[in-house]
Amino acid sequence: MEEENSFLALLTQQVAAAGDMTDVYQQALDELQLYSDASNCAIILVHQGFQVLAKKNSRDEVVFYDGDSALRQHSDLPESFIKSVAYSKKFEYQINFQAEDDIWQTQSLDIHESVQVAAPIFHDDVVFAILFLETSNNVDVLDVDEQNIIKLFAQTIGAEFEKRYLSEQAQLAQAENVTTAKALGEKVAQSEMFLSLLTQLHRVSIELSKSVTLNDLYYNSVRLAQQYLQIDRMAIFLIDQESNKMFGTYGTDENGKVVNESYFSSSIPEHPVVQETLRRKDYVIVIEDTALQHNKKDVGRGWNAMVALWDGDQALGWIAVDNLINHQPLELHHKEVLKLYAANLSQLIFRKRQDDQLLQFNKQLEQRVLERTAELASANYALENANRALESANIQLERLSMMDGLTGVSNRRFFDVSLQAEWDRALRHRSSLALLMLDVDKFKEYNDCYGHIEGDKALQRVAQSLLVHARRAGEVVARYGGEEFVILLPNMTASAVHVVAENVLQGVKALGIVHKESDVCQVVSVSVGIASITPNKDLSSSELVDKADKALYKAKSLGRDQYVFATE
Numbered sequence: 001m002e003e004e005n006s007f008l009a010l011l012t013q014q015v016a017a018a019g020d021m022t023d024v025y026q027q028a029l030d031e032l033q034l035y036s037d038a039s040n041c042a043i044i045l046v047h048q049g050f051q052v053l054a055k056k057n058s059r060d061e062v063v064f065y066d067g068d069s070a071l072r073q074h075s076d077l078p079e080s081f082i083k084s085v086a087y088s089k090k091f092e093y094q095i096n097f098q099a100e101d102d103i104w105q106t107q108s109l110d111i112h113e114s115v116q117v118a119a120p121i122f123h124d125d126v127v128f129a130i131l132f133l134e135t136s137n138n139v140d141v142l143d144v145d146e147q148n149i150i151k152l153f154a155q156t157i158g159a160e161f162e163k164r165y166l167s168e169q170a171q172l173a174q175a176e177n178v179t180t181a182k183a184l185g186e187k188v189a190q191s192e193m194f195l196s197l198l199t200q201l202h203r204v205s206i207e208l209s210k211s212v213t214l215n216d217l218y219y220n221s222v223r224l225a226q227q228y229l230q231i232d233r234m235a236i237f238l239i240d241q242e243s244n245k246m247f248g249t250y251g252t253d254e255n256g257k258v259v260n261e262s263y264f265s266s267s268i269p270e271h272p273v274v275q276e277t278l279r280r281k282d283y284v285i286v287i288e289d290t291a292l293q294h295n296k297k298d299v300g301r302g303w304n305a306m307v308a309l310w311d312g313d314q315a316l317g318w319i320a321v322d323n324l325i326n327h328q329p330l331e332l333h334h335k336e337v338l339k340l341y342a343a344n345l346s347q348l349i350f351r352k353r354q355d356d357q358l359l360q361f362n363k364q365l366e367q368r369v370l371e372r373t374a375e376l377a378s379a380n381y382a383l384e385n386a387n388r389a390l391e392s393a394n395i396q397l398e399r400l401s402m403m404d405g406l407t408g409v410s411n412r413r414f415f416d417v418s419l420q421a422e423w424d425r426a427l428r429h430r431s432s433l434a435l436l437m438l439d440v441d442k443f444k445e446y447n448d449c450y451g452h453i454e455g456d457k458a459l460q461r462v463a464q465s466l467l468v469h470a471r472r473a474g475e476v477v478a479r480y481g482g483e484e485f486v487i488l489l490p491n492m493t494a495s496a497v498h499v500v501a502e503n504v505l506q507g508v509k510a511l512g513i514v515h516k517e518s519d520v521c522q523v524v525s526v527s528v529g530i531a532s533i534t535p536n537k538d539l540s541s542s543e544l545v546d547k548a549d550k551a552l553y554k555a556k557s558l559g560r561d562q563y564v565f566a567t568e
């Protein structure tokens with residue numbers, strides 16, 4: 001018993017002094033084997049379906065399995081016996097017989113016997129592991145002391161095992177906690193960064209929406225992304241899918257300066273990265289550790305990211321960004337911000353293009369309205385001119401139709417119309433209307449003497465001389481027919497009419513048209529019959545003509561070259 005106690009004390013000491021759990025198993029299995037001269041011993045973890053933790057075999061080798069080797073796979077360990085101890089929670093042993101040969105040839109049997117011992121190791125009253133040993137040296141049934149030693153041994157190991165295992169688990173958990181806390185911290189920092197970038201993105205969006213032209217929008221997009229969104233360099237490319245062309249807008253040179261790249265155009269590259277970018281909406285394609293370029297020349301290395309710009313389901317172009325200047329890694333939140341930025345910019349481009357189209361359309365419309373108005377104005381002007389010309393032509397025509405072709409004074413038609421109009425007016429105003437009827441004296445003789453053409457000329461001159469006597473409105477000089485003329489004088493007193501008649505006689509003679517065949521006067525003269533009537537509804541205008549004609553006849557019969565005023 002003393003020997004056994006000292007064994008336990010030594011074991012406890014050694015186990016306690018062991019460095020790590022591997023040492024504990026090594027020491028435990030070493031000592032146990034020494035004590036029991038075991039050919040086989042093992043520690044089996046009960047949880048997770050019986051896993052062998054460590055095993056020492058007859059060749060004195062300790063093998064560690066870290067608890068991930070199933071008991072079933074170890075044919076040298078009695079699975080059902082070990083399991084029964086785990087369920088019974090009691091120390092147990094059994095005799096194991098091994099026959100090397102055929103069971104039926106009993107005479108030649110070389111039978112080996114061994115004792116298999118299994119002791120439960122507890123943690124919080126739950127069987128946590130099984131300590132197993134097998135020894136073939138002592139085939140006697142274990143005495144109580146031996147059993148106790150093994151039980152105590154299991155307890156000692158169990159205690160140490162529990163202590164170590166749990167502390168190891170605690171350390172693992174702590175390490176895990178630290179990692180988790182660190183990861184959490186990083187996550188929080190990233191979230192904060194993301195949040196701050198989102199705030200900046202909001203600000204940038206508002207600024208961008210103030211851009212007046214599309215060109216401003218592209219320039220501001222690059223400038224503001226650099227200023228507020230932690231982007232080193234950015235370029236915006238647009239595409240026209242119909243012509244398979246791409247166009248530059250604004251970009252960034254190798255020093256981070258925003259530059260106009262609208263001069264740049266080419267076919268859309270067949271490169272799979274570009275093609276993939278244009279195929280995928282809301283997706284950032286990143287190429288790590290690649291050559292970075294400006295104006296198609298390498299300017300350094302870093303990551304390059306691309307995200308497409310969209311209008312509905314159609315790609316408008318793409319944004320390319322890289323980290324040439326500050327060499328910062330591309331974090332997840334940067335990618336998210338890029339996606340949002342591209343979506344925002346896409347919307348603004350779409351809206352501005354529509355505004356521009358509308359503006360262009362309005363301008364064209366305005367221009368067309370102006371042109372049309374000018375066309376109309378000029379057409380109106382031409383029409384007005386034409387109308388004026390037509391009017392004046394009509395007036396001319398009217399005048400011509402009312403004019404005597406030979407003498408240039410009004411014709412008989414005009415006189416008839418005027419006589420009726422003035423008659424009616426005089427009737428309304430109860431005023432007088434006077435008519436002088438003239439006949440050139442001895443004109444047949446003039447024609448016979450000087451010829452018809454000279455006769456015409458004389459008629460013309462006589463007629464023109466008459467015009468000076470009829471200048472007021474309503475006064476008319478007209479050729480009545482042949483060598484007869486009339487002068488209509490509305491609203492004129494009788495004495496004034498006398499004066500006109502006298503002036504007419506003198507005026508014709510004053511022309512001095514020699515008429516040597518006339519026995520009345522040496523020059524062409526006229527006889528005048530005058531009538532003046534204040535019209536009333538019982539009279540008609542023809543009576544005025546009739547009276548004047550009779551007065552003329554009288555003037556002729558009285559010797560010509562004189563006037564006769566018909567009495568009322």
Ligand SMILES: Nc1nc2c(ncn2[C@@H]2O[C@H](COP(=O)(O)OP(=O)(O)OP(=O)(O)O)[C@@H](O)[C@H]2O)c(=O)[nH]1
Binds near residue numbers: 445454459556
């Ligand atoms: N040259 C010319 N002669 C005209 C025109 N119209 C009428 N006569 C002429 O005028 C003449 C009128 O003659 P008469 O009616 O006999 O009158 P008269 O010779 O003037 O004689 P009294 O009136 O009695 O003094 C005619 O010989 C017509 O041929 C005309 O347009 N041109």
